[in-house]
Every structure is written in C-alpha cells, then in structure tokens.
Amino acid sequence: MHEPQPETVQIHINGKSVRVATGSTVAVALTLTEQACRISVRHEERGPLCAMGICMECRVTIDGVPSRLACQTLCQPNMDVRTHG
C-alpha cells in the first residue's frame, strides 16, 4: 500500500550536502550541523528560538525563496537552503 519511505533525506545547505532523518525540519538540519540561520543587525549569529513560526529567527532562503521559516519547513530531497541571506 505505502511506498517504503527512505529513512534519510539529503539537502544542500550553502552548497554542502547534509543528510538528515526523513521528517526533519530545515531548522533541525541547521542545528544538527551547528550552523546559524541568519546574521542579526549587529552581526550576531542566530538560530531558532521558538521553533513554532513566531520568532522568525530561523528564516532562510529555500529553493530561491527568501524568508522561509526553517522550523516549519520539512526537508525535501535536494532542497537548496541558503543561510545568512
């Protein structure tokens, strides 16, 4: 009935490929690989704070679309994620 799900999914963060468990959000992929989501007005590195789409700290560029929320976006095969945008 269901197609067997691959257990991991590969995405690209700033051109580098990263493999995470299927069902992981982009915020998880960034935290796991110890990368910041964005650089603040005063040049601080920032990562997720609320993880529920409210604080907007995790906004990144995904497949060319800026300001997408990493915490509410699931990793899809070959997704292109750009941080610090």
Add this chain to the structure above:
Amino acid sequence: MASVRQHSFDVLIVGGGPAGMAASSTAAAHGHKVAIVDDNPSLGGQIWRGRSFSSASKRAADKTAAAWYRKVQNAQITHLSGLRVFDSAQAGVLLAESQDGPNSQYGQWELHYRKLILATGAQERFLPFPGWTLRNVLGAGALQSMVKSGLPVAGKRIVVAGSGPLLLAVAAYMRAHGAQVVEICEQASMGQLAAFAFGLLASPERILQGMQYKLQLLGTPYRTGCWPVAAYGTQRLETVVLSDGRRTREIPCDYFACGFHLVPNVELPALLGCHLKNGFVEVDPLQQTSVPDIYCVGEPTGIGGLEQALVEGEIAGLASTGRVEQAQPLQRERKKMQSFTERLEKAFALRPELRRLPDAQTIVCRCEDVTFSQVREYASWRAVKLHTRCGMGPCQGRICGTAGEFLLGWNANSVRPPILPVRFQTMAVAPAIQEIKSQNG
C-alpha cells in the same frame, strides 16, 4: 506568479492543534463543510505535531492523541496546511498566504466562512537575559518541538529553566530521548507550587501525569526558586548561570531550554475585534466571543492545557453547528477545569526579580537588535516602537512585546494588519474580494 484562491466553508477553524482538531471533527459530524487552516506542515499543534500515535499504547496520553487523529481522518474536513492567516478582508472572510508544502505557490487565499472558530494556541514567554540570543538557547517547548521534528539529543547536556508545568514535560521528554538533563530550574517558589499541588487533588489524572514525570526524571534535580541570569559562549552556548537570589552557579551545557510559561496567541482574535480580558479572549459558556459567529477555544481563552482545549473545541464544534443542547454536559466538564487554570496562573506567577534579568546591553528586540538601555525609558509600546524600532521587525513584537509587558508594563496588544509579514506579491493581489461582493449584491 501570485494568484488568489477562494474557498467557502460553513465552519472554518484557525489552528490545527488539539482544540482545532476537536472543534473541526465535532462540527463536521453533521455534514457541514468544515476546514482547518494551519501554518504548520501537519495537524496536532505543538504538542502532537503530526507524529503517529497508537491506540494500543499503554500511555493514556498517546491513546487520546490517536483517537483524535482518527476522528479527524474519518470526518470530511479540508485541511489547509502551511497557510498563514494574515488579515481579515471583511466580516466572513480571512486572507491567508501559502508558505510550505503542496500549497507552495505563494498565492493569496480567501477563506470565506459562516462560522469561525479560533484555535490559535499559545507561545512561550521569553524573557531577555545576557546571552539569550546565543545559538542553542531556545524555548523549553521549542527544544522539545525540535526533538519531535527530528533533532537527536542523545548524550547532550541540557539545562531546562524558566517556569511552568511544561518544564517537567520537556525534561522527561529529553531524558526519554537519551539526553542528560543536568537540572530543572523553576523560578516559582516551593510555597507557591505547594499550594498548586494541593489543589491538584481535585484532578487525579493530572497527579498521575505528574508522578510519571517524576519517575522518568529520577536523579534530575528540580530546583524551585531558581532562575537563569546569563548564558555564555562564543556565538554558540557553552555555559549558563543560574541564581537563587543568594548565590549563582555556572553550569556547562549543550542546549539551554528556557521558557517562562505560556502566553496566548491573541493577534487574530484582537484583529477581528474580539473582546480581550486580562490578555485572554473573553468567551461565553458556548465559547462565543464578543463578535457574532466567532468562537474561540483552547489557550487563547486561558492557559488550561490539553484536556481543556479538547473540551472547548468540542463545545464550539457543537455550538457553531446549532447543537447547543448536546454541549451542556461538556460545559459542566469545562467549568470544573476552570479552577485548574486559575491555580496554574497563581502557582507560576513570575517573581519580580526577573524584571532585573536584562542588563543595559542585553538585546530585547531580536529582530532589530534593540537593547534594554534603548527601550527602558519608554513607558508605552507605541512610544518604544516609534523611537527605537523595537517590535517593528518580522516577529512584530511577539517576542519583545510579551517580554516588555512583564519587564516594563507595556500594553503590546494593539494589532494592525497584516498580523504576520506577507510577501509583496501576496499584498498586490487584493482586489478579488470586491468582485465577489458585486456579483452577490
């Protein structure tokens, strides 16, 4: 290219957490056209987050979740996922923008409704302290959400701090996922909590729940009257400093999960003109707000947790589809829960020492990097926005505004559309609503 999509429903529910799931499956039971609109990829809100639960599970909480997912699946409900509601075009019409998943065409959605049920949930309250902007300092519920969405924490050292029953749930969850929970730090005093625990005798399920946490947390210190004063690290967190008002301790850790209980998400209810009382949406015994045909359920009406959210959802589902009599037994149940909500609020009331958490250089508004010294001289939310840009960034004051309410007494409840940042293309396609009006008129 942006486009406008129009859909009409008898009952529209905003928010796909437990309250919204209960409301929608109850409303849909009698053939009404029902939809849930939610900004997340899947149903379940922050607590269930679309994970799979088994009805054969030994845990009562898992069984409850499984039962509600099944009810929603069996009902005829349209689930609009990944859509953020940002404005109300006129009475009976909400505007939403797609952002994720299969609906990712970044168009505007017009959602027409006869009855609206607001189940917008709550967020954690964050209080600024030196170092809170470092990476790996997150909300307590936030770290749990990250783990639920795939973040492995096995072997990681985690300090859980802040306030509220959520801290215990989060710590137990982290332990179950192999993390080393170094300690749990609750700002409320033992005296405050003891009064709360005594009141719990009225509600046996909650005591059981509490004991389960205790068993799972064996060996993890639960310190009351203790709060965070700083976090250190180079870009990323390395240590946190905790205080009990007399002495401080510095503890190394990988993640700092820190949230000060919950605040309701009332932006949309406020935008729609629903009357608020003490920061919560005022509802009658049928969950109706002050605005005709608009109901509100779950945390926005009072921080009462899962069981209350489910009951309120069912009541609104029945009331919005004209089955008021069937709602009566549920109303009695809800009334019993109300006192729990009130006790919860007292037990976890924030101590005044927390107003001194930020120092002059601590960033209060993370979007615009506005410091405490820049904002503390302003007595009103309006003034601080005008003069410092605090609260003017993409989160629109959801983080700094709620902090400022406690720290400086701001009233940050004034809302203006759009209530969330919206793409320019989405805003540029507004006229469709006028066409419908002229066709109907």
